[in-house]
Structures are given as C-alpha cells and as structure tokens.
Amino acid sequence: MNQKQMLRPATDAATTAAPLANFNTADAVEYLNTLPIAAAVDLLAALPLPRAVKLLEAPELQRAGELVATLPPARAAALLGLMADDRATDIVHELDQDERARLVPLIGAEARQVIQTLLSYPPDTAGALMTTEFVSVPANWTVGQTLQHIREVERTRETVYAIYVLDPASGQLRQVVTMRRLITGLPDESILDVAQVNAPVTVDVAMDQEEVAQLIRRHDLLAIPVVDAGMQMLGIVTVDDILDALIEESTEDAHKFGGMEALEKPYMQIGFLEMLRKRGGWLSVLFLGEMLTASAMQHYEDELARAVVLTLFIPLIMSSGGNSGSQATSLLIRSLALRELRLRDWWKVALRELPTGIVLGTILGSLAMVRIVIWQLGGLHDYGEHWLLLALTVAAALVGIVTFGSLSGSMLPFALKRLGFDPASASAPFVATLVDVTGLVIYFSIAASILHGTLL
Structure with a gap:
C-alpha cells in the first residue's frame, strides 16, 4: 500500500460501494469514469471481488491500468487473477515495467502463466487478442x-x-x-x-x-x-474482442488522418504537454512542407509581378488539388483496410483515377470559366483584355492539378503500405501539402504556355 492509500481515511466498505448498488455494469462503468482516480480506487476496493472484476473487464472502463496500479497490490493481483485472460493481459500491458514487476508475481500461477504467454504475442495479432477460456x-x-x-x-x-x-x-x-x-x-x-x-x-x-x-x-x-x-x-x-480492437484501430487511423499522432487516452485525459507533443510534430512537418510552397511562389516571382491577376486564383487552384487528393486518399485507405484492394492492384487504381481526375478537373475548370465570364461580362471584376486566355489558363490548370491530386492521393497509401508504414499516415493535410507545392508548378507552367506573349 502506498503512502496516499495509508493516509486515506478508512471507511465502511458497504457505505463506499453504496453509489453503485442500483447500477448495472454499463452504468457503473460510466459512473466510475467520471470519478477522480482516488475515489474510483476506493470504490473498486470496497466492492465484492466478482462485482469489481465485471467492472474492470468492461472495455469502456477508462484508466483501467492506472486503477489497478493504484489499488493495494494484493487486491489488484486477486482481481487480475479472476478476470478474463485477454482483458487481464490488456490491463497488464498498460502498466509500466515497475508496476508489472510488482503485481505480476502476486497473481496465481495458472493465470500468471497465461498472461505472460499472451503478452509475448505481437500487438494487433490474433495471439494478442485471444483468450484461453473456451x-x-x-x-x-x-x-x-x-x-x-x-x-x-x-x-x-x-x-x-x-x-x-x-x-x-x-x-x-x-x-x-x-x-x-x-x-x-x-x-x-x-x-x-x-x-x-x-x-x-x-x-x-x-x-x-x-x-x-x-x-x-x-x-x-x-x-x-x-x-x-x-x-x-x-x-x-x-467477436466482441475483435470489434473493440477494430474500434480502437479506427480511432487511431482517424487521428492519423487528421494529421497527428494517435491518442492512447480519451481527449479530456490527455495532458497539456502530451497534447502538444502529439500535435506539434506533425504540424511542424506540415509547416516545413508548406515552406516549399513559398519557395515555389518565389521562383515565379517575375511572372506574378507581370500578371498579378494570376494570384487571385492561387487559393482556388491549391484547394481544388488538395481536395481531390484527400478524397482519393480517404477512399483508398478505407479500401486497403477492408482488404478490398491488395498492393498488386495499384495499377488498376491508377488507371481508374486517371480518367476520374480528368473528368473531375474538367467539371471544376468549366465552373471556373463560367465564373470568370460572369464576373467579367457582369462588370463585377475586370480581368483585363486577355480575360478569355486567363479563363482558359485557370480551367486547364484545374484539369492538371485535380488529375495530379487524384493520382498522387490514390498512390500514396500504396507506397506507404509497400514501405511497411500504416496507410492512414497519408493524412489529408499531408496530401494537401504535397499537392499545394506541385499545384503551383503546374499552374504557372500552364500559365506560361497559354499567356506567353500576352500577360507573360
């Protein structure tokens, strides 16, 4: 028993456990999740062993490892020994090395051997998920x-x-x-x-x-x-264990796809410094990537000076390419996760995304041309005497950039999987950053071809 537990005032077990008397397991778990760690530990220590085991076995219980580590060692070992082997293994996996060394030897020999065996299997495998109680x-x-x-x-x-x-x-x-x-x-x-x-x-x-x-x-x-x-x-x-595992994995993929490291705890339980660490690294990488966008614009500084009107459509061009890339990435990550596609299918996807990107780019390019025509003829904005060539430039650039975005966004998950990385790491912000840089090059290259001798 640690010093905090020794200083904690002794209370009657029945009185301490009274708040859970009329709760079913799901409601009791939800109630425990709202309590400070010390109060939750008091409740688990006061409950009868079978009732406490049911609560700890619930996957929805948060901070299970911390709760077990804070309980008196004898009580914690008794609970782990009575729990389902797979759930007990999950909780032991959450403990740090010192806590494992303190608690695992106290568990009954049979349960301890099973837990140690299950801990030896790699995470996210059948061995790590299985239970020996059949x-x-x-x-x-x-x-x-x-x-x-x-x-x-x-x-x-x-x-x-x-x-x-x-x-x-x-x-x-x-x-x-x-x-x-x-x-x-x-x-x-x-x-x-x-x-x-x-x-x-x-x-x-x-x-x-x-x-x-x-x-x-x-x-x-x-x-x-x-x-x-x-x-x-x-x-x-x-089936319930595999569902819990897949939900956890889907949550991690959602975090990665948002451009950050996966969170191991609920949002409100993540400390300030840990949250900075999870988000700051990816933001810094994306920022360095966006710096390439600034370099690309500097490279075309002379063109921008001669045709300032081109800058009006840069946000439109960049966002369209990023959006098409993010769409393709989302579709492919999901298809790879569901085993609808294999690595060898990359060329089939490329052949499918190429015409798709061209058609989508043509649709967006047509909308952009209509917009420029309406604004010019309606007197909403004057794009200059070469406004038709400008409209053609924007339309052609959108076809090229949306096609590139679709292709790169669909191929990136394949490349990451081939290199042994999680395809979900191809986050939407990452794809958007990649397409931003190349989109500017495509835009100004097309502008230089179409507007040569007029605006440029």
Missing part, C-alpha cells in the same frame, strides 16, 4: 456429457456459444459445435453427430486482427479458434 470436449463424448460439462464450467469461460471438439488422443481440433446444434441433439448422440459438416475455420496466432475480423465477418462467427501448426487449440478470438 469450452472444449473430447470427440468421444455424447451430447449429454457435453451439456453437463458446460453447466459446470460456464462461469469460467469467455463464451459457451461454440464448443470445440478435440481428438481424445492427440488433442487436435476436429470440429466445432454451436450451442444451437447442441441443445437440439439427443442426449445419447455423439457430439460429432451434431457438429458442423465443414472443416472448422481457424487462424494462426500471428494473423493480423483485421484479417481475423474479415474471417469472422465472412463466416458469420461469434468466435474463431486460434491454433498452432499441429491444429492444437491455443485460444479463441471472440
């Missing part, structure tokens, strides 16, 4: 024996909706039986008689969690077995 029975059992076994172990298993049938001699996975098939079978029937006909769908411990999610979705499963090369059952990944 129902398995020998292939020579009957339906009645299996149902009796489920009654005995139900409270200690993550799910009982799928029963895994193992070879009694080798322990290899032979079949899977759903609860629906089981309860409709006769007690004396063999468990294999009510098992599914097709071979069980399995995954390897190293499979990426997104691929696991695709298999669960494709085969409409509530859980999928994780096996080794010899078809020995190592654990299962349940």
Whole structure:
C-alpha cells in the first residue's frame, strides 16, 4: 500500500460501494469514469471481488491500468487473477515495467502463466487478442456429457456459444459445435453427430486482427479458434474482442488522418504537454512542407509581378488539388483496410483515377470559366483584355492539378503500405501539402504556355 492509500481515511466498505448498488455494469462503468482516480480506487476496493472484476473487464472502463496500479497490490493481483485472460493481459500491458514487476508475481500461477504467454504475442495479432477460456470436449463424448460439462464450467469461460471438439488422443481440433446444434441433439448422440459438416475455420496466432475480423465477418462467427501448426487449440478470438480492437484501430487511423499522432487516452485525459507533443510534430512537418510552397511562389516571382491577376486564383487552384487528393486518399485507405484492394492492384487504381481526375478537373475548370465570364461580362471584376486566355489558363490548370491530386492521393497509401508504414499516415493535410507545392508548378507552367506573349 502506498503512502496516499495509508493516509486515506478508512471507511465502511458497504457505505463506499453504496453509489453503485442500483447500477448495472454499463452504468457503473460510466459512473466510475467520471470519478477522480482516488475515489474510483476506493470504490473498486470496497466492492465484492466478482462485482469489481465485471467492472474492470468492461472495455469502456477508462484508466483501467492506472486503477489497478493504484489499488493495494494484493487486491489488484486477486482481481487480475479472476478476470478474463485477454482483458487481464490488456490491463497488464498498460502498466509500466515497475508496476508489472510488482503485481505480476502476486497473481496465481495458472493465470500468471497465461498472461505472460499472451503478452509475448505481437500487438494487433490474433495471439494478442485471444483468450484461453473456451469450452472444449473430447470427440468421444455424447451430447449429454457435453451439456453437463458446460453447466459446470460456464462461469469460467469467455463464451459457451461454440464448443470445440478435440481428438481424445492427440488433442487436435476436429470440429466445432454451436450451442444451437447442441441443445437440439439427443442426449445419447455423439457430439460429432451434431457438429458442423465443414472443416472448422481457424487462424494462426500471428494473423493480423483485421484479417481475423474479415474471417469472422465472412463466416458469420461469434468466435474463431486460434491454433498452432499441429491444429492444437491455443485460444479463441471472440467477436466482441475483435470489434473493440477494430474500434480502437479506427480511432487511431482517424487521428492519423487528421494529421497527428494517435491518442492512447480519451481527449479530456490527455495532458497539456502530451497534447502538444502529439500535435506539434506533425504540424511542424506540415509547416516545413508548406515552406516549399513559398519557395515555389518565389521562383515565379517575375511572372506574378507581370500578371498579378494570376494570384487571385492561387487559393482556388491549391484547394481544388488538395481536395481531390484527400478524397482519393480517404477512399483508398478505407479500401486497403477492408482488404478490398491488395498492393498488386495499384495499377488498376491508377488507371481508374486517371480518367476520374480528368473528368473531375474538367467539371471544376468549366465552373471556373463560367465564373470568370460572369464576373467579367457582369462588370463585377475586370480581368483585363486577355480575360478569355486567363479563363482558359485557370480551367486547364484545374484539369492538371485535380488529375495530379487524384493520382498522387490514390498512390500514396500504396507506397506507404509497400514501405511497411500504416496507410492512414497519408493524412489529408499531408496530401494537401504535397499537392499545394506541385499545384503551383503546374499552374504557372500552364500559365506560361497559354499567356506567353500576352500577360507573360
């Protein structure tokens, strides 16, 4: 017990736990999330172990690692030992090295061994997500024996909706039986008689969690077995665990796509300095990129001096290219994440985005020409005697820049994935910065060709 806990006044456990008496688990978790850390720890310490375990197992509980680390070590170890293996592993993963060294040895031997095994698997893989608490029975059992076994172990298993049938001699996975098939079978029937006909769908411990999610979705499963090369059952990944993992990954991708590092905590729990660190780095990189835009404009300083009217359309040109690039990037990142596309499909995407960019650029270029014509003929602005050539320049530039934006925005996620980076790192601000610089070059190059001998 640390010094803060020793100084904390002793209170009656029932009184401390009273605020949660009429709350279900979801409401209790929401209430705990609103409390200061010390008050939340007091509540968890006062609750009966089964109730405290349910709250800690809820993925929606914030600061779970901090709560466990602040609890008295014996209480924290007892809770971790009673929790579902995968959730306990997640919480231990949040602890720093000193806290792990203090708490893990206090956990029961069996639970400790499982947690240490799960911690050894790389993050975002089936091994890191799986739980070892599943129902398995020998292939020579009957339906009645299996149902009796489920009654005995139900409270200690993550799910009982799928029963895994193992070879009694080798322990290899032979079949899977759903609860629906089981309860409709006769007690004396063999468990294999009510098992599914097709071979069980399995995954390897190293499979990426997104691929696991695709298999669960494709085969409409509530859980999928994780096996080794010899078809020995190592654990299962349940649909709720994969959903939680994908939601977390989607949140990280959303942060990256906004041009910042992913936040590991809710917004209001991020400290001021940490928030600066998460956002400042990417902003600095983007700022340095935008400095290239200033350099490009300096390069065309003479052209700008002779045809100041060109500057009126620079924001229009730059934003259109950035928008088209951001659109393409958003589409491709999502398609890659859903496995709708593979790296080898890059050329198909390029062939699709090229005409798409040309048509989109033509649409925007036509709108720009109409705008210039209306403003000129309506007396809203005088673009000079060569206003038709100016309109043609802006239209042609938009075709080129939107086409380039679509192509570069669609190819960047492929390039990042090929180099081993997360495609979500191709953030909208990053793509916009890239297109800004090249857009200016395209704009002034086209202007120099069309306006040569007139404005330039």
